[in-house]
Amino acid sequence: MSRRTVRELVDGESVEEIYVIADKQLRANRNGNTYLLANLRDKTGAISGLMWNVNEPAMAHIDSGDFVKVQAKVQMFQGTLQMILTKIEGVPADGLDPEEFAPQAACDVQRLTVRLTELVADLDDENVRSLLQRFLADETFMQGFTQAPAGTKAHHAYLGGLLEHAVNMMEVADRIAPLYPNVDFNLVKAGVLLHDSGKIRELGYEDSFLYTDAGQLLGHLVIGVEMLNEKLAEWNAENETPFPEETALRIKHLILSHHGTHEFGSPKVPMTPEAVVLHHIDNLDAKVNEFLRDIDDDPNVKSRWTAYNQRLGRKLFKGSTDEANE
Structure with missing residues (x-):
């Protein structure tokens, strides 16, 4: 059975899949509660994964660079797909193809x-x-x-x-x-x-x-x-x-x-x-x-604009697309 790649993810779907955790951060929300912000990626792209109400000891078993298996719900937030994680656990690299990630x-x-x-x-x-x-x-x-x-x-x-x-x-x-x-x-x-x-x-x-x-x-x-x-x-x-x-x-x-x-x-x-x-x-x-990559990787294919890019400090205009004209 083929993997469910980042690029194939769609709003509203439930997913159970293996990705690389490219970056792992524990942050605090306005109420002081700690949550996980993970950058999950494979060869097709990257997506943010969030898990609420976690602490450092609970996340100590995974680190940046690890392969992880996640259970999550995909949702669109401010024009960008993200995962709301319910489970994340490290998995061994044995048997995994590095080129897939x-x-x-x-x-x-x-x-x-x-x-x-x-x-x-x-x-x-x-x-x-x-x-x-x-x-x-x-x-x-x-x-x-x-x-x-x-x-x-x-x-x-x-x-x-x-x-x-x-x-x-x-x-x-x-x-x-x-x-x-x-x-x-x-x-x-x-x-x-x-x-x-x-x-x-x-x-x-x-x-x-x-x-x-x-x-x-x-x-x-x-x-x-x-x-x-x-x-x-x-x-x-x-x-x-x-x-x-x-x-x-x-x-x-x-x-x-x-x-x-x-x-x-x-x-x-x-x-x-x-x-x-x-x-x-x-x-x-x-x-x-x-x-070009921000436009190409934008998950909202029907939109004439990309989501706001924090790094660039702007949205990018895509204009008309075949999907948008259907």
């Missing part, structure tokens, strides 16, 4: 890997090209880079998402380069490949998407610079001429400034033309992906 990329990972290799090979700065090819030749790096999501919730939050994000950004950089002849797009493309590379160590993504200890303590910007330093050390050990110091400094700045502002987690704001280009390409691809 991890969101998958809609893209062809192998094709994107080939395209990334081609785009790096086309760089005309020999030093930058050779440095990036060291990353591409690193099997451990590429195993993570082609599997990792680009985030846990916001954009490209699925297996292969980090690779898709990087190739999309590289393609954008390739197309706009002729418009800005005074910008060094060899550096921009180095920033594209490396700006989120630290996420392969920041995130855990085998069963569910979680932050590792290193991810929580350091973050992917710092980790990314550490990974770059590792490759620069290899370069300098194997070459008579050390890697150009200013070029290395500029690439590190790209990694550390790509979030754009201090309030969004950048220890440095963009201070080179290449850094400001990278920041805006990154933001463009991330936001477009988030908008």
Whole structure:
């Protein structure tokens, strides 16, 4: 018997099914009573699960990243489906297919890997090209880079998402380069490949998407610079001429400034033309992906609008759909 996936859930149905608990929080309502807020997911999407009148000891048997079996009623609340849980219990991973629970990329990972290799090979700065090819030749790096999501919730939050994000950004950089002849797009493309590379160590993504200890303590910007330093050390050990110091400094700045502002987690704001280009390409691809997925994943298919997205601070207009016109 096939699973009842998140995407198949409809308002009013009762469900008994296994999901991954991607996030677990105990909160207090207005009366001070504690309730469970769980983010439940499988490969098709995520849904919030709420269980009223629980306490810490009662929920100690489950944790983020666990497989859980739930009994619940699905209901629509403010335009979004949620589950009201009556029972939740951990289940062993034995016999479960991890691919049923991890969101998958809609893209062809192998094709994107080939395209990334081609785009790096086309760089005309020999030093930058050779440095990036060291990353591409690193099997451990590429195993993570082609599997990792680009985030846990916001954009490209699925297996292969980090690779898709990087190739999309590289393609954008390739197309706009002729418009800005005074910008060094060899550096921009180095920033594209490396700006989120630290996420392969920041995130855990085998069963569910979680932050590792290193991810929580350091973050992917710092980790990314550490990974770059590792490759620069290899370069300098194997070459008579050390890697150009200013070029290395500029690439590190790209990694550390790509979030754009201090309030969004950048220890440095963009201070080179290449850094400001990278920041805006990154933001463009991330936001477009988030908008499209929010529209595509909206459970209320007959509505012309999505539910209010707290993260984006707005609803999104879907317009006419076949379902809405029936």
